Amino acid sequence: MPFLNPIPSPVGDCSAATLEWPRFLELLAGYSHSLVGRQWAVALQPSTDVEWLRREHALVGEMRRLLAQHLSIALGSLFDPTTLLDKSRIEGAALEPEEIRDVLNLVDDVTAWQAVMETPPVALDGELPELTSLSAPLMDSDLRPLVQSLRSRMLPDGSLADNASPNLNRIRREIERQQRQIEQSLRQTMRRLSEGGGVQDELITIRGERFVIPIKTESKRRIPGVVHGASSSGQTVYIEPLETIEQNNELVRLYEEEQAEIHRIFLAMTRQIGLQSRVIGEGAAILTVVESLVIRGRFADDFQCIRPRFGDPAELLELRLVQARHPLLETRLRKAGGSIVPISIQLTSDERQLIISGPNTGGKTVGLKTTGLLGIMAQAGIPVPAEEAVFPLFHEFLADIGDSQSIEQNLSTFSAHIVNLNRIAGLAGPDSLVLLDELGSATDPEEGAALAVAIAEHFLHTRAWCLISTHHTSLKVYAANTPGVINAAVGFNEQTLAPTYELRQGVPGASAGINIAGRLGLNSEIIDSARSRLNTQTQDIGRFLDQLHAQLESITSERAALRIREQEVAREKNRLEVEGLKEWRTKVRDMEVKLQSLLKDFEYQMRETVRAVDDRAAQQKLSKDAERRIAKLRREFSEQFNSSVVAAHTGADRGDSHAQPHIVKHVAAGDSVKLKSLGKTAVVQRQVDDNIFEVAIGLMKMRVNREDIAEVVRNPQTSQPTMSPLQAARKRGVSISVAEPDENMNWELNVIGRNVDEATDEVQKFLDRAFLAGLPRVRIVHGTGMGILRKALRAYLQRHPQVATVSEPPHNEGGAGATVAELKL
Numbered sequence: 124m125p126f127l128n129p130i131p132s133p134v135g136d137c138s139a140a141t142l143e144w145p146r147f148l149e150l151l152a153g154y155s156h157s158l159v160g161r162q163w164a165v166a167l168q169p170s171t172d173v174e175w176l177r178r179e180h181a182l183v184g185e186m187r188r189l190l191a192q193h194l195s196i197a198l199g200s201l202f203d204p205t206t207l208l209d210k211s212r213i214e215g216a217a218l219e220p221e222e223i224r225d226v227l228n229l230v231d232d233v234t235a236w237q238a239v240m241e242t243p244p245v246a247l248d249g250e251l252p253e254l255t256s257l258s259a260p261l262m263d264s265d266l267r268p269l270v271q272s273l274r275s276r277m278l279p280d281g282s283l284a285d286n287a288s289p290n291l292n293r294i295r296r297e298i299e300r301q302q303r304q305i306e307q308s309l310r311q312t313m314r315r316l317s318e319g320g321g322v323q324d325e326l327i328t329i330r331g332e333r334f335v336i337p338i339k340t341e342s343k344r345r346i347p348g349v350v351h352g353a354s355s356s357g358q359t360v361y362i363e364p365l366e367t368i369e370q371n372n373e374l375v376r377l378y379e380e381e382q383a384e385i386h387r388i389f390l391a392m393t394r395q396i397g398l399q400s401r402v403i404g405e406g407a408a409i410l411t412v413v414e415s416l417v418i419r420g421r422f423a424d425d426f427q428c429i430r431p432r433f434g435d436p437a438e439l440l441e442l443r444l445v446q447a448r449h450p451l452l453e454t455r456l457r458k459a460g461g462s463i464v465p466i467s468i469q470l471t472s473d474e475r476q477l478i479i480s481g482p483n484t485g486g487k488t489v490g491l492k493t494t495g496l497l498g499i500m501a502q503a504g505i506p507v508p509a510e511e512a513v514f515p516l517f518h519e520f521l522a523d524i525g526d527s528q529s530i531e532q533n534l535s536t537f538s539a540h541i542v543n544l545n546r547i548a549g550l551a552g553p554d555s556l557v558l559l560d561e562l563g564s565a566t567d568p569e570e571g572a573a574l575a576v577a578i579a580e581h582f583l584h585t586r587a588w589c590l591i592s593t594h595h596t597s598l599k600v601y602a603a604n605t606p607g608v609i610n611a612a613v614g615f616n617e618q619t620l621a622p623t624y625e626l627r628q629g630v631p632g633a634s635a636g637i638n639i640a641g642r643l644g645l646n647s648e649i650i651d652s653a654r655s656r657l658n659t660q661t662q663d664i665g666r667f668l669d670q671l672h673a674q675l676e677s678i679t680s681e682r683a684a685l686r687i688r689e690q691e692v693a694r695e696k697n698r699l700e701v702e703g704l705k706e707w708r709t710k711v712r713d714m715e716v717k718l719q720s721l722l723k724d725f726e727y728q729m730r731e732t733v734r735a736v737d738d739r740a741a742q743q744k745l746s747k748d749a750e751r752r753i754a755k756l757r758r759e760f761s762e763q764f765n766s767s768v769v770a771a772h773t774g775a776d777r778g779d780s781h782a783q784p785h786i787v788k789h790v791a792a793g794d795s796v797k798l799k800s801l802g803k804t805a806v807v808q809r810q811v812d813d814n815i816f817e818v819a820i821g822l823m824k825m826r827v828n829r830e831d832i833a834e835v836v837r838n839p840q841t842s843q844p845t846m847s848p849l850q851a852a853r854k855r856g857v858s859i860s861v862a863e864p865d866e867n868m869n870w871e872l873n874v875i876g877r878n879v880d881e882a883t884d885e886v887q888k889f890l891d892r893a894f895l896a897g898l899p900r901v902r903i904v905h906g907t908g909m910g911i912l913r914k915a916l917r918a919y920l921q922r923h924p925q926v927a928t929v930s931e932p933p934h935n936e937g938g939a940g941a942t943v944a945e946l947k948l
Contacts, residue, residue: 128412132172134502136550138522138558142495146451151505154421157201160414169502171518173433179504180430181253186416187423187506189251192244197235198414200228204407211397217390220281226396226403227273233406234266236413258409264402273392283385291384294377301374305334308367312336316345328361332378333371335361419505426450428506431497432513442470442494442556442588445511449493453508464624465509466490468590474609476579476589478602480631481613486624487592488524490613491558494590495520498556515588517556521547524560537566544578551587559591562598572597583607599631747869787832790816797833803897804836820897868896875906879915886916887923893946894925900945902932907940920944 139145145165152164170176189196207222218226240258243251276287285292309327313336327334330351337359338346348364363371396403422428426448434440446465453463468490470477479487497507501514523543544559551557563575572595579601582589591598602610614625790796794807796818805818805827814829872889874882886903893901903920905912920929920942928945932938 130168130170131175132170134169137520141522141524154418156198159201163415167503169499182416183419185251185254186420190420197232200232201410208400211393218393224281230266237261260405287388294381298377305367305370309336312364330361335363338362423506426508428508431501431507434515440472440515443513444468447509466626474607476583476608477611478598479592479611486613488560490626491590495558518554520556522558551585553586555587557582557587557589562591562593576601794835797836799831799833870898871902873904903942
């Protein structure tokens with residue numbers, strides 16, 4: 124992988140200076156962390172490679188999501204290590220300490236990026252495919268052992284730690300010991316001399332790696348030894364006494380041994396780097412791409428940019444910018460405390476030319492430059508500051524903007540424009556974006572207008588995408604009368620005579636030069652004289668355009684007011700709906716509470732009536748019948764209450780005096796339906812007549828009335844009819860034979876007085892019969908006693924495959940002396 128990847132298929136001509144591309148790149152480079160990142164930014168070019176653009180924009184999008192997780196991506200140590208890595212592979216070569224430190228810091232950043240990609244944030248798990256692909260060459264290598272090895276031996280300043288090797292540690296301890304001996308010897312000498320005043324300063328210094336003492340010049344003969352120089356004043360000489368010469372010699376020898384060991388360690392560290400040079404080089408190259416993505420991602424976040432889209436040549440191409448902003452202009456306005464006015468432009472394959480007119484300083488040039496610069500940014504893999512951006516893939520960006528006068532080439536402004544236009548005309552084609560500012564200016568107005576129309580027609584015939592700004596009325600008329608050309612106007616406030624910088628397509632703009640001159644204070648007599656010199660046609664056109672823009676302003680204001688009113692009405696409607704829904708829910712809740720209370724009173728009165736019967740057998744029969752009726756009544760009430768309330772709330776039966784919302788209207792063969800009388804789900808076999816259906820519940824078949832159907836619980840198009848466990852077993856090939864189910868089976872079993880084993884056997888048989896009979900629930904009466912039978916039976920019921928839930932009934936239904944089991948349907 125080359126260290127800096129070249130841009131594939133770069134755009135041949137992008138009018139970089141005219142469209143301020145280098146200035147923009149300087150702005151972009153301000154987001155870099157390293158010199159390499161800055162070099163990448165200022166060298167960026169637009170490309171025509173669609174696959175490269177797709178991948179770059181995808182990578183930037185993933186990086187923006189990664190940055191949104193507030194991750195710190197280490198890039199401060201990034202540099203081009205190519206030269207150092209080449210050196211590390213040379214036999215016998217050793218990197219300098221600073222070079223090893225730089226490589227080590229770079230490897231630190233590479234391993235940090237590896238860690239990010241190995242364990243990305245949970246929110247982005249599986250959401251970073253392009254970054255994962257980019258980093259794949261690093262994932263099979265582990266540079267952490269290299270980092271640990273080098274970091275353990277090297278200090279932050281680039282020097283070696285004492286424990287870099289056992290031998291180095293030994294040598295440095297010996298050096299310290301030797302230094303202490305020399306210092307001790309020199310202090311003894313200094314104490315002897317200080318009595319006679321021969322010592323200049325009572326301190327020990329070093330000259331040429333040898334310890335010496337400062338002696339007054341007149342006392343130097345008192346100490347035999349070697350003189351190692353004198354002070355600048357000549358009053359002090361530095362003497363190495365004879366008794367320390369051998370000690371200093373030994374110290375110098377230890378220094379040399381230390382340097383040899385240091386060199387050996389650096390040589391070994393260099394070899395370690397050389398062995399990993401390929402991975403380090405790949406890591407640096409990947410980090411360079413990562414920094415390029417961070418640069419673009421942070422710029423995009425600062426300027427609220429979006430990912431641009433590129434049209435498919437096989438489909439209808441378009442150039443569409445919605446609320447687009449020029450980043451350099453926005454930067455300048457931010458610093459000044461102002462705000463930018465966005466522009467919107469839309470061209471299609473059938474309408475590729477836009478003629479922009481309007482007053483001076485109204486934003487025509489800004490519109491051209493914004494379109495051109497954002498197009499280059501999009502094809503350089505940079506998100507663009509807009510709400511929406513769609514571009515054709517341009518092969519050239521050709522612009523003629525500003526004063527092109529050239530003294531060196533002896534060209535006037537007009538001549539320079541013509542030379543540039545001729546060059547553009549020779550290059551432009553269907554894949555070109557042509558931007559022409561003030562076309563036909565700098566010459567005779569009549570000739571300039573004719574020339575401008577001819578040039579515009581030429582680019583229309585070449586099918587180039589073209590934006591032209593002008594003051595010429597002829598170009599406005601040309602745009603109005605020529606298919607494929609659209610007029611546009613920059614905004615102008617007629618009251619303040621100030622530009623609004625808005626761009627409006629579909630209408631031409633008035634130049635308003637005389638009005639602006641008057642606002643700027645030009646003599647009123649001159650203004651009046653200028654107006655009188657306008658021909659009648661020009662005055663009529665001017666008045667027409669003024670009226671047209673006034674009408675557009677009025678319509679725009681009315682539309683804005685209407686949108687505000689619609690929003691207010693929508694908010695009020697939502698508020699009333701929410702309040703109405705709250706009130707309705709409160710009323711329904713109160714009604715349910717009251718009706719439930721009535722049902723409980725009814726149940727209580729019915730049970731009291733049953734208890735008043737003296738005959739025990741009759742009492743039991745009445746009790747069972749009452750329980751069935753109460754359960755049926757509760758189900759029917761709940762279903763009819765819910766369906767009626769919902770229908771009334773939604774208006775489903777509004778205006779229908781014969782409406783019966785509790786009756787299901789659409790039932791067909793194969794539907795799964797819930798029956799009110801049994802509380803179970805059945806499968807409709809066939810329809811006997813309009814209101815009678817034949818249904819199956821497991822093995823049992825019956826006929827039911829439409830009124831007994833609570834709801835259709837499954838759509839036959841999306842699910843299969845419910846099978847009973849017996850049907851499911853038989854479908855799997857299990858042969859099962861059962862007796863005919865008892866449809867009049869009692870739902871209660873009394874096992875009071877039985878022991879645990881006897882009661883369990885009875886409950887097991889009872890559950891089988893109840894399940895085949897299609898009972899939704901059963902009650903086991905076991906009494907209170909010591910609680911042993913209750914615990915055993917409830918534990919058994921909880922394990923039973925046909926039991927859905929086990930609960931204790933209310934006190935008035937047996938309480939702790941009974942257990943209710945809901946059976947699985």
